[in-house]
Amino acid sequence: MTPNLILGPSAALGVGIAAHCNPWILLTVVAVAGYFEGLVVAWLAGESTHIGFIGRWVARMRTPRSTALADRWGVWGGLTIGCAVVGQEPILVALRWLGVDMRRIWLPLAVSNAVFAVIYYAVIWFGLDQMAHL
DSSP states (O other): OHHHHHHOHHHHHHHHHHTTOOHHHHHHHHHHHHHHHHHHHHHHHHHHTTSHHHHHHHHHHOOHHHHHHHHHHHHHHIIIIIHHHTOHHHHHHHHHHTTOOGGGTHHHHHHHHHHHHHHHHHHHHHHHHHHHTO
16 A cells, blocks of 8 residues: 555556556555545645635635536546546645535545546556567
């Protein structure tokens, strides 16, 4: 789990594949570690708005355009398409700063971590397999 929290799920999966770990255990550990890390980041992002200058800055950044974007794509869009584009942490911070409650985040976050763990595993496995045949 340590490579997952330090370098990200792709590094953890690469290490696990190279160490010949059971894929089901590896995918479960990576998805769960990413999920709990995401919960902590989302909670910290929500708590950070209680700091004076951050709260004022976030209030200024909540423009009608930014809230309309969040309303249009929602939590599911952010934690699927957004995670694929910029990663999990910036999306979680943006969602929390746009006022999305933690109760709306936990399920899409769990699904997102499970889906991306499988995608990362497939990409890394395919890449390592291609490197073995060079």
